[in-house]
Amino acid sequence: xxxxxxxxxxxxxxxxxxxxxxxxxxxxxxxxxxxxxxxxxxxxxxxxxxxxxxxxxxxxxxxxxxxxxxxxxxxxxxxxxxxxxxxxxxxxxxxxxxxxxxxxxxxxxxxxxxxxxxxxxxxxxxxxxxxxxxxxxxx
Amino acid sequence: xxxxxxxxxxxxxxxxxxxxxxxxxxxxxxxxxxxxxxxxxxxxxxxxxxxxxxxxxxxxxxxxxxxxxxxxxxxxxxxxxxxxxxxxxxxxxxxxxxxxxxxxxxxxxxxxxxxxxxxxxxxxxxxxxxxxxxxxxxxxxxxxxxxxxxxxxxxxxxxxxxxxxxxxxxxxxxxxxxxxxxxxxxxxxxxxxxxxxxxxxxxxxxxxxxxxxxxxxxxxxxxxxxxxxxxxxxxxxxxxxxxxxxxxxxxxxxxxxxxxxxxxxxxxxxxxxxxxxxxxxxxxxxxxxxxxxxxxxxxxxxxxxxxxxxxxxxxxxxxxxxxxxxxxxxxxxxxxxxxxxxxxxxxxxxxxxxxxxxxxxxxxxxxxxxxxxxxxxxxxxxxxxxxxxxxxxxxxxxxx
Numbered sequence: 001x002x003x004x005x006x007x008x009x010x011x012x013x014x015x016x017x018x019x020x021x022x023x024x025x026x027x028x029x030x031x032x033x034x035x036x037x038x039x040x041x042x043x044x045x046x047x048x049x050x051x052x053x054x055x056x057x058x059x060x061x062x063x064x065x066x067x068x069x070x071x072x073x074x075x076x077x078x079x080x081x082x083x084x085x086x087x088x089x090x091x092x093x094x095x096x097x098x099x100x101x102x103x104x105x106x107x108x109x110x111x112x113x114x115x116x117x118x119x120x121x122x123x124x125x126x127x128x129x130x131x132x133x134x135x136x137x138x139x
Numbered sequence: 140x141x142x143x144x145x146x147x148x149x150x151x152x153x154x155x156x157x158x159x160x161x162x163x164x165x166x167x168x169x170x171x172x173x174x175x176x177x178x179x180x181x182x183x184x185x186x187x188x189x190x191x192x193x194x195x196x197x198x199x200x201x202x203x204x205x206x207x208x209x210x211x212x213x214x215x216x217x218x219x220x221x222x223x224x225x226x227x228x229x230x231x232x233x234x235x236x237x238x239x240x241x242x243x244x245x246x247x248x249x250x251x252x253x254x255x256x257x258x259x260x261x262x263x264x265x266x267x268x269x270x271x272x273x274x275x276x277x278x279x280x281x282x283x284x285x286x287x288x289x290x291x292x293x294x295x296x297x298x299x300x301x302x303x304x305x306x307x308x309x310x311x312x313x314x315x316x317x318x319x320x321x322x323x324x325x326x327x328x329x330x331x332x333x334x335x336x337x338x339x340x341x342x343x344x345x346x347x348x349x350x351x352x353x354x355x356x357x358x359x360x361x362x363x364x365x366x367x368x369x370x371x372x373x374x375x376x377x378x379x380x381x382x383x384x385x386x387x388x389x390x391x392x393x394x395x396x397x398x399x400x401x402x403x404x405x406x407x408x409x410x411x412x413x414x415x416x417x418x419x420x421x422x423x424x425x426x427x428x429x430x431x432x433x434x435x436x437x438x439x440x441x442x443x444x445x446x447x448x449x450x451x452x453x454x455x456x457x458x459x460x461x462x463x464x465x466x467x468x469x470x471x472x473x474x475x476x477x478x479x480x481x482x483x484x485x486x487x488x489x490x491x492x493x494x495x496x497x498x499x500x501x502x503x504x505x506x507x508x509x510x511x512x513x514x515x516x517x518x519x520x521x522x523x524x525x526x527x528x529x530x531x532x533x534x535x536x537x538x539x
Contacts, residue, residue, distance in 0.1 A: 020155050022178050025492065026203025026284040028155070029247065033273075036250075036266035067177050068156060071148060097200050100188070101181035122203060122284045 017055035023062030026122035027089040034125035155493040171474040186457040208437035216433030229293030244438035293419025334389040338485040348469035352440020357390035364436035461495030
């Protein structure tokens with residue numbers, strides 16, 4: 001019973017942290033666009049939080065630059081368990097157009113474990129919505 | 140008693156990683172220092188490995204908000220090097236997307252400014268209306284953010300009569316909404332009270348620190364590449380350079396709203412005058428050796444691309460000077476006399492696009508693993524020191 005209540009509460013209010021791991025800003029504005037009236041993920045209980053200590057889900061965009069790598073690991077460690085990571089966009093999946101650049105680690109999964117990948121360059125807000133819903137369904 | 144407050148790189152105020160170190164005395168900021176390079180991906184180096192046509196897609200991904208600006212700036216330069224002239228219809232469609240992008244960027248900024256000023260309703264309003272222009276861009280180009288409409292020698296997609304009608308309808312909606320925003324920006328007492336007088340930058344300071352774009356125009360300098368050094372397209376349309384004299388964040392807001400109206404005007408003229416004919420010409424694969432500087436007025440200010448060709452199908456060098464980089468010195472000057480509470484607002488007012496501006500040099504000391512970001516002057520000093528410390532060899536025989 002207690003387990004079910006916890007699972008229900010997790011499903012109904014995933015708080016997200018928006019993390020830019022060296023992205024070109026396109027996925028980031030689409031993440032923000034997903035929060036605004038047209039798409040409005042807040043109606044699903046999703047709330048954008050500013051600090052990793054409050055967040056359940058890390059929404060990360062970008063191919064992970066060298067200088068940010070340690071910071072991303074630190075942010076991941078600061079997030080309380082259970083935590084989930086969504087890799088938004090082709091960059092976070094594999095590096096996209098920057099693949100081969102000297103300052104790129106080439107994908108978020110090189111640094112931290114990832115639960116859901118959302119493809120697209122940039123992803124559409126509806127795709128982000130779909131990804132969040134799919135993540136919640138796995139809980 | 141002085142304190143240092145580090146902000147960032149991951150922080151709530153901005154969506155992108157940048158680190159600001161503020162030295163404060165009580166509430167007042169005494170000194171500010173920016174740490175860049177968190178978003179440095181090595182685009183310039185990567186551009187040397189890609190062909191001219193591939194580089195358009197790379198340049199688009201320098202920045203997500205002004206993607207078309209970077210692509211157009213690159214294409215303008217590359218077309219000069221490849222010695223091709225895009226057809227008139229192609230040029231018109233290219234700059235139609237440019238102006239629509241300016242509209243989307245300024246609406247986005249208005250929302251962010253509202254959010255930083257604690258006016259979240261305004262944020263939601265502008266972002267809702269921004270979807271109108273996003274839809275138009277999607278109908279024209281097929282994508283919401285990276286339009287990929289540019290190609291060497293023109294554009295990739297044409298518009299038809301029904302789409303033209305839809306664009307005009309969308310512009311009418313946006314125009315009505317923008318008038319409402321202008322009323323809020325200029326007359327809503329709480330909003331004006333929050334923005335007026337924050338982040339002062341006098342005309343002289345703006346000139347000294349080489350501010351560009353809305354930042355300079357809000358300090359009374361009518362500097363706009365579209366007027367000063369225009370691509371010949373901008374001579375065919377009528378528009379004014381929006382300026383304000385209040386030299387503060389309120390002025391920067393007003394300038395951007397006024398620019399929205401100018402962009403609507405330009406879009407309508409483009410759709411009226413749209414010439415018939417082809418949209419693109421075929422481009423050669425190789426460019427003759429040469430160099431070119433391409434200037435373009437991005438939503439945030441003047442964007443400069445410097446391209447060198449060496450006769451192959453790849454550029455030898457691509458140098459990008461994004462407008463945000465030009466605005467950093469002025470921002471630091473503004474921050475120096477502001478309050479901590481105004482930092483997000485001041486910083487948002489330059490409309491920072493951090494991923495655009497990440498072109499710095501970072502040195503890693505191989506022995507200690509220490510990372511340092513150096514200025515050019517430091518590098519030069521290091522080089523001189525090293526040259527001086529080398530044991531001098533006299534009367535060395537010339538090896539050849």
